[in-house]
Amino acid sequence: MLTKQELLDLQFIGARASLIDLAAFLDRVERHEGPDDYRFEALKKALPILLSNQPGRAKAALEALSDETHEPIERATFQGAFGAPHRFDF
Amino acid sequence: MVSRTTDDYEKLALAGCAAICEPAFWAGFDRSSPQGFYDYYRQLTDYEPKRAAKFGIPHFCWLCINPKEAEDAGFAREVMAILPEFLAKPTVLGIGEIGLNKNTRNELAIFEEHVQIALDHDLPVLIHTPHLEDKLKGTRLILDALASFSQLDRGKVIIDHVEEHTAGLVLDQGYWAGMTLYPESKCTPNRAIDILELFGTERLWLNSACDWGVSDPLAVVKCGLEMRKRKYSAEHIEHVLFENPKAFLSQSRNFKL
Numbered sequence: 001m002l003t004k005q006e007l008l009d010l011q012f013i014g015a016r017a018s019l020i021d022l023a024a025f026l027d028r029v030e031r032h033e034g035p036d037d038y039r040f041e042a043l044k045k046a047l048p049i050l051l052s053n054q055p056g057r058a059k060a061a062l063e064a065l066s067d068e069t070h071e072p073i074e075r076a077t078f079q080g081a082f083g084a085p086h087r088f089d090f
Numbered sequence: 091m092v093s094r095t096t097d098d099y100e101k102l103a104l105a106g107c108a109a110i111c112e113p114a115f116w117a118g119f120d121r122s123s124p125q126g127f128y129d130y131y132r133q134l135t136d137y138e139p140k141r142a143a144k145f146g147i148p149h150f151c152w153l154c155i156n157p158k159e160a161e162d163a164g165f166a167r168e169v170m171a172i173l174p175e176f177l178a179k180p181t182v183l184g185i186g187e188i189g190l191n192k193n194t195r196n197e198l199a200i201f202e203e204h205v206q207i208a209l210d211h212d213l214p215v216l217i218h219t220p221h222l223e224d225k226l227k228g229t230r231l232i233l234d235a236l237a238s239f240s241q242l243d244r245g246k247v248i249i250d251h252v253e254e255h256t257a258g259l260v261l262d263q264g265y266w267a268g269m270t271l272y273p274e275s276k277c278t279p280n281r282a283i284d285i286l287e288l289f290g291t292e293r294l295w296l297n298s299a300c301d302w303g304v305s306d307p308l309a310v311v312k313c314g315l316e317m318r319k320r321k322y323s324a325e326h327i328e329h330v331l332f333e334n335p336k337a338f339l340s341q342s343r344n345f346k347l
Contacts (some may be wrong), residue, residue, distance in 0.1 A: 001321060012150060059254040062226070067193075067224055072197075076194045083222045
């Protein structure tokens, strides 16, 4: 396995690009007109997870963007998924 | 591979692909009749093996009605009645990819009926977990449903498309876990390698999303390249990318390399 230094040498530029891409996406959405959207709010709500000093950030981010209910639903009204559950109040 | 051009077979052959294992899945639209599935199963069991053979690649398949088309339970059962005829074909590995899509009661009922077919025919099972916000709940529902099948050999079941939040749930209960690699939107090669570092290599395999969406049949090969960049040995890469799937698939009586 790589050392921490080697991993940073290999992937830091890519991670930096991903961070700036996300920042630009947040700016882009807010710059455009339209109603609030649960997906955008869910994404912003998950961002503090990245600042944690604990491992498991990817798992926690996935959980934050997951449907946490337990019972099967009665019927499907559509087939796709949108990336965030309809449960955010804003 | 029914959604791919012949060029993809050539690329896979050039990359050293030893075998293709294609699950029955959604066509990008709902089929209008059980006869549509009959033809699809003919394509999977007859035409695609011939197309792959032109490039020296053995082609195997899994059969089922996929969960996206399982919401109409009556329709699904008509399709499932066709299955036994095709389960006898020489390149069929087992039942899959069954599972859940939107985590509905009908999907769950059809999932359980598929598991029973697998048990009745002593076949391995390939399970699709839902995507994005539905994955965690769907994985839990699938695991709860499987727990009621006391005769099921968990070593002959692979639960696919796991990510960081579901891999542990699956592995802890003794099932195999699959990581499906995508160029965008879902699990990437680097995240898959992270999951291997977190959970070890036992009962884990990787596969390439290869469907109607943005996907890449060479994703597993590219993951091997990422593993080399991360200084994994050739033996370790071979173990994860080749020996693990071979070990699982060898439980199917039709799988031969």
